[in-house]
Amino acid sequence: xxxxxxxxxxxxxxxxxxxxxxxxxxxxxxxxxxxxxxxxxxxxxxxxxxxxxxxxxxxxxxxxxxxxxxxxxxxxxxxxxxxxxxxxxxxxxxxxxxxxxxxxxxxxxxxxxxxxxxxxxxxxxxxxxxxxxxxxxxxxxxxxxxxxxxxxxxxxxxxxxxxxxxxxxxxxxxxxxxxxxxxxxxxxxxxxxxxxxxxxxxxxxxxxxxxxxxx
Amino acid sequence: xxxxxxxxxxxxxxxxxxxxxxxxxxxxxxxxxxxxxxxxxxxxxxxxxxxxxxxxxxxxxxxxxxxxxxxxxxxxxxxxxxxxxxxxxxxxxxxxxxxxxxxxxxxxxxxxxxxxxxxxxxxxxxxxxxxxxxxxxxxxxxxxxxxxxxxxxxxxxxxxxxxxxxxxxxxxxxxxxxxxxxxxxxxxxxxxxxxxxxxxxxxxxxxxxxxxxxx
Numbered sequence: 001x002x003x004x005x006x007x008x009x010x011x012x013x014x015x016x017x018x019x020x021x022x023x024x025x026x027x028x029x030x031x032x033x034x035x036x037x038x039x040x041x042x043x044x045x046x047x048x049x050x051x052x053x054x055x056x057x058x059x060x061x062x063x064x065x066x067x068x069x070x071x072x073x074x075x076x077x078x079x080x081x082x083x084x085x086x087x088x089x090x091x092x093x094x095x096x097x098x099x100x101x102x103x104x105x106x107x108x109x110x111x112x113x114x115x116x117x118x119x120x121x122x123x124x125x126x127x128x129x130x131x132x133x134x135x136x137x138x139x140x141x142x143x144x145x146x147x148x149x150x151x152x153x154x155x156x157x158x159x160x161x162x163x164x165x166x167x168x169x170x171x172x173x174x175x176x177x178x179x180x181x182x183x184x185x186x187x188x189x190x191x192x193x194x195x196x197x198x199x200x201x202x203x204x205x206x207x208x209x210x211x212x213x214x215x
Numbered sequence: 216x217x218x219x220x221x222x223x224x225x226x227x228x229x230x231x232x233x234x235x236x237x238x239x240x241x242x243x244x245x246x247x248x249x250x251x252x253x254x255x256x257x258x259x260x261x262x263x264x265x266x267x268x269x270x271x272x273x274x275x276x277x278x279x280x281x282x283x284x285x286x287x288x289x290x291x292x293x294x295x296x297x298x299x300x301x302x303x304x305x306x307x308x309x310x311x312x313x314x315x316x317x318x319x320x321x322x323x324x325x326x327x328x329x330x331x332x333x334x335x336x337x338x339x340x341x342x343x344x345x346x347x348x349x350x351x352x353x354x355x356x357x358x359x360x361x362x363x364x365x366x367x368x369x370x371x372x373x374x375x376x377x378x379x380x381x382x383x384x385x386x387x388x389x390x391x392x393x394x395x396x397x398x399x400x401x402x403x404x405x406x407x408x409x410x411x412x413x414x415x416x417x418x419x420x421x422x423x424x425x426x427x428x429x430x
Binding site for chain 1: 312
């Protein structure tokens with residue numbers, strides 16, 4: 001567990017690290033071997049000082065005028081984010097978003113493997129969706145309990161999300177990754193990450209409005 | 216345009232405002248008429264002082280001991296985020312994520328209407344996907360140019376994303392909302408929002424790792 005001897009990073013840093021990883025991966029594929037804070041900052045439209053601070057959490061220090069060793073930095077980010085350990089997850093709701101997540105091959109490389117999918121639709125149960133068999137929602141609690149699965153992913157309609165979260169919590173899931181457009185109530189000890197799709201849209205729309213008023 | 220006389224809010228505030236809106240909407244549907252910073256902060260696992268600062272950008276001030284008028288605050292957030300104006304968007308890539316976004320009914324309520332979808336797959340072109348006709352990718356530039364569409368949404372595989380972005384920029388799109396797992400290069404004047412799905416996962420995994428090491 002690489003985290004044990006490392007400083008916990010603040011959330012904004014954690015959110016930016018996967019973007020750095022992706023950019024470094026692109027450079028590595030292009031044959032680059034070193035990279036500077038300035039070039040990372042420029043490519044990702046960030047402030048170079050902030051980038052330097054973020055990267056310091058990984059324990060890798062750049063050299064003056066040379067920058068970072070690209071592969072060393074890339075692997076340090078991966079290890080810092082815990083991508084070397086695979087954690088199991090279940091997914092509930094095999095609609096469009098559920099399918100998109102089930103088919104997203106990168107998750108395994110990012111330390112999460114979706115081992116089972118659940119739905120209530122009788123015509124889906126027993127079918128394979130994106131390579132995973134869909135189980136009946138009734139089996140959700142037992143699956144989490146028996147296999148000690150730590151992560152529950154919710155991609156149901158808003159109205160079903162709280163009930164699914166309750167089942168996950170009761171069965172012993174430790175973290176919930178919620179894509180349903182609903183505010184969930186979970187006990188304090190549960191890690192809850194809500195992906196608010198329109199949050200990013202709010203930033204984009206607001207910048208567009210500012211620009212429109214300046215023209 | 217409600218933005219013109221308002222302070223531009225920082226990005227973290229903009230990202231949190233849609234979550235406040237959703238929570239207020241839930242309270243309104245439950246018949247509540249007032250709300251306090253403390254209860255918003257508690258429900259969304261945020262700091263009350265931060266919530267107060269965020270909400271101040273909307274121009275609405277809470278009353279001591281009473282809190283905010285719920286509907287007034289909800290509508291002020293909506294208006295601040297520009298959801299009263301509808302902006303048109305095109306979407307390229309009708310795979311699982313593309314379909315999920317095409318079928319996401321909330322976008323229109325959040326100020327964005329997807330008016331056309333594009334794909335390269337011959338068997339999809341001409342078909343309807345989630346109620347929208349899919350056009351051939353060749354027609355993307357002309358559609359943006361002729362209809363002066365400001366927003367391009369990219370849900371293609373990583374390898375296709377830069378080419379699609381180039382076409383959007385050349386045709387006059389002002390903002391790009393990118394869901395493809397690729398770092399895009401766009402001119403400085405283009406607004407680029409990249410939705411990094413694993414960013415939220417990185418926060419969740421990191422918290423799980425911290426917890427595991429404490430157990």
